[in-house]
Amino acid sequence: MLGALFFDVFGTLVDWRTSVARESERMLAPLGYNLDWLAFASAWRSRYQPAMEKVRSGARGFVKLDVLHRENLQEICGGFGLQDVADHVLDELAWNAWRRLDAWPDVAEGLRLLREKVLIAPVSNGNISLMAAVARHNGLSWDAVLGAEIACDFKPNPAVYDAACASFDLPPERCAMVAAHTGDLVAAAARGLKTIHVSRPDEHGPGKGESKPLASVDLSVGNLIELARVLPS
Amino acid sequence: MLGALFFDVFGTLVDWRTSVARESERMLAPLGYNLDWLAFASAWRSRYQPAMEKVRSGARGFVKLDVLHRENLQEICGGFGLQDVADHVLDELAWNAWRRLDAWPDVAEGLRLLREKVLIAPVSNGNISLMAAVARHNGLSWDAVLGAEIACDFKPNPAVYDAACASFDLPPERCAMVAAHTGDLVAAAARGLKTIHVSRPDEHGPGKGESKPLASVDLSVGNLIELARVLPS
Numbered sequence: 197m198l199g200a201l202f203f204d205v206f207g208t209l210v211d212w213r214t215s216v217a218r219e220s221e222r223m224l225a226p227l228g229y230n231l232d233w234l235a236f237a238s239a240w241r242s243r244y245q246p247a248m249e250k251v252r253s254g255a256r257g258f259v260k261l262d263v264l265h266r267e268n269l270q271e272i273c274g275g276f277g278l279q280d281v282a283d284h285v286l287d288e289l290a291w292n293a294w295r296r297l298d299a300w301p302d303v304a305e306g307l308r309l310l311r312e313k314v315l316i317a318p319v320s321n322g323n324i325s326l327m328a329a330v331a332r333h334n335g336l337s338w339d340a341v342l343g344a345e346i347a348c349d350f351k352p353n354p355a356v357y358d359a360a361c362a363s364f365d366l367p368p369e370r371c372a373m374v375a376a377h378t379g380d381l382v383a384a385a386a387r388g389l390k391t392i393h394v395s396r397p398d399e400h401g402p403g404k405g406e407s408k409p410l411a412s413v414d415l416s417v418g419n420l421i422e423l424a425r426v427l428p429s
Numbered sequence: 430m431l432g433a434l435f436f437d438v439f440g441t442l443v444d445w446r447t448s449v450a451r452e453s454e455r456m457l458a459p460l461g462y463n464l465d466w467l468a469f470a471s472a473w474r475s476r477y478q479p480a481m482e483k484v485r486s487g488a489r490g491f492v493k494l495d496v497l498h499r500e501n502l503q504e505i506c507g508g509f510g511l512q513d514v515a516d517h518v519l520d521e522l523a524w525n526a527w528r529r530l531d532a533w534p535d536v537a538e539g540l541r542l543l544r545e546k547v548l549i550a551p552v553s554n555g556n557i558s559l560m561a562a563v564a565r566h567n568g569l570s571w572d573a574v575l576g577a578e579i580a581c582d583f584k585p586n587p588a589v590y591d592a593a594c595a596s597f598d599l600p601p602e603r604c605a606m607v608a609a610h611t612g613d614l615v616a617a618a619a620r621g622l623k624t625i626h627v628s629r630p631d632e633h634g635p636g637k638g639e640s641k642p643l644a645s646v647d648l649s650v651g652n653l654i655e656l657a658r659v660l661p662s
Contacts, residue, residue: 262598315561323598324597325596327573328573338573339565340571340574341572341573342557363556363578364561365495365558366558
């Protein structure tokens with residue numbers, strides 16, 4: 197019987213693209229900047245995997261995702277004409293934009309229902325304070341915050357999945373990874389976890405997300421309320 | 430301004446003594462055992478500090494408190510005529526007794542009110558799965574579960590307080606340790622945290638707990654609802 201569900205967060209639970217665009221505009225438009233905010237959000241996010249890869253490969257020691265978000269912002273500023281924005285403004289933007297992420301409409305209710313059945317925790321590449329802020333922003337309640345900072349490594353490296361199971365004292369076969377990204381699920385399955393794909397067709401823009409898993413998974417659902425309905429108690 | 434409150438759990442939030450006594454009786458009485466269950470709970474708890482001290486001193490690597498609870502139970506069994514109880518029964522007792530701990534009457538409401546003002550997390554020597562279970566048993570909601578397992582060390586060693594502040598990305602002066610034990614607070618203060626004493630006069634039996642702090646603290650309250658009333662927003 198399943199004992200815990202582990203959730204990917206960026207893309208699976210929250211719509212980072214429109215949220216980061218909105219927060220960036222909210223902060224920079226009053227300073228006179230006018231740009232394609234959705235393109236800006238996507239460009240910022242595009243630095244996410246390469247930045248983590250340096251840590252995953254061992255070329256760099258573990259740092260929190262907040263640090264990478266700030267560095268990645270610095271790298272894209274020039275391309276969007278933001279090279280003259282003050283450091284303290286960029287500090288604040290990098291901190292807040294990735295905390296004020298709106299959940300997809302099914303998430304708050306879906307997690308509430310799922311928590312009546314099993315332990316639930318984010319197993320994200322985001323750090324603990326970031327996860328706590330996203331939870332507060334959306335009224336989510338977790339049993340614990342697990343993920344990258346617990347393992348000092350980033351998904352899809354095995355240590356992150358292993359550490360999450362160990363934190364709940366559950367064997368991997370009693371844990372399921374829930375994500376809208378097939379790569380995350382394939383990596384979790386390789387560590388013995390069950391896998392649940394959630395359709396998020398609009399993650400990268402309308403129709404530009406994973407509406408279906410791209411590999412075999414244990415379960416595939418349209419949203420978390422559906423998952424709560426079909427998950428055995 | 431305060432950003433987070435860190436809570437000691439055993440004794441400060443939950444009445445371990447009567448809860449462990451009750452759970453032990455519930456499990457062992459049907460097997461024909463009849464003993465002074467409160468004395469048994471106190472004897473079990475008396476092994477707590479010496480067991481952790483081996484880890485704190487470096488004589489032993491970090492292990493979860495669940496492991497120490499099980500070992501400590503083994504050590505006291507003979508003295509209570511429980512030497513013939515099967516291992517799997519003792520496994521279950523050690524696991525469940527310290528998860529089914531009842532909170533003091535003010536805790537659920539007090540934490541709910543406090544969470545409207547600041548981040549809240551247990552900073553206990555208990556491990557993550559144990560803390561998650563105690564929270565569920567009492568309907569508590571945390572922003573994150575911090576404490577010994579995050580730091581791989583036990584309080585009052587400095588690493589536990591330092592790791593808790595770092596997890597929330599807060600300087601220690603914006604964090605307060607809340608405990609019914611002066612020693613915990615003195616150690617937190619040494620790391621720069623604020624200190625709040627909660628009166629728990631009956632922790633070790635009627636009148637046998639700390640009703641007042643035994644050293645200087647930043648704030649001393651009777652219970653968590655009072656703390657929620659006096660804590661600046």
